[in-house]
Amino acid sequence: MTDPIHVISLGAGVQSSTMALMAAKGEITPMPVAAVFADTHAEPPAVYSWLNWLEDQIPFPVYRVSAGALRDGFAVLKTRRSDASTYLKLSIPAFVADATGRGCPLVRICTADYKLAPIRSRIKALRVVHGATSVVQWIGISRDEAHRMKDSPDAAVQNRWPLIEARMTRTHCLEWMRDRHYPKPPRSACVFCPYHSDAEWRRLKTEEPASFAEAVEDERRIQLMHAGATRPSSSRPYLHRSLKPLSEVDFTEDTSQHSMFGNECEGMCGV
Secondary structure, eight states: OOSOEEEEEOOOSHHHHHHHHHHHTTSSSSOOSEEEEEOOSOSOHHHHHHHHHHHTTOSSOEEEEOSSOHHHHSEEEEEOTTTOOEEEEESSOOEEEOTTSOEEEOOOOHHIIIIIHHHHHHHHHHHHHHTOSOEEEEEOOOGGGGGGOOOOSSTTEEEEOHHHHTTOOHHHHHHHHHHTTOOOOOOOOOTTOTTOOHHHHHHHHHHOHHHHHHHHHHHHHHHHHHHHOSSOSSSOOBSSTTOSOGGGOOOSSOOSOOOOGGGOTTSOSOO
8 A cells, every 4th residue: 555545534424424425436536545433322313324324325444433432421420539529520511600600611522532532543553454654634624614624643644624625615515415416414413512503402302302302311410410529610511501401492593502613622523
């Protein structure tokens, strides 16, 4: 294999799916040796159905990798060594009240642990399998999200953004799909992600009510854990900036919360 090999970081959303299909048609070159999908085991069913369909459309393998179920580790009661008190540690950016009472997201570490780490591990393995010393990793960030571009911290991996090169926005991706008579891809994100816009919460509630019910239960669970801590480290956590339970939020106005994936540290979610 001639260095470098090319690998797609596949989120199975609109942008990365368009990128994979463009590669399959030879519109982006060279042909990747593989795509890697990091499975948090928390995507809505529509994403997994879409991924099954997508695998049949492309000539290179899709590796599904995982660091385990994010839902099992996104909220953990920890014990302080100093006084044996307990506190809630969250890996998702749930909202808590700041000094003024407004919703403020906690630090996000789920992307690093459940997306980046398993992808990097598989890319390293692919380098060995193909006898390559370097990798070009394709990331599905579109022109309207260019601020999410980040260089790879691994010297052997170079990030590439083919949709930026093609000057394509998310809307262009949807148009590309439509013009070739492909179905519309779903938005890829964990069902309980606090970065959802009101429009996405509303879509989940109306189109995938079972997934929305799971998110409501996830929120209730982390709030119960928080209440059980002997020394809560912050105010009660919520999945929506309004600091209201999901079951009580009115998502019809699209005014209280917009998509926050632009704040996401590595540009790996929601694509």
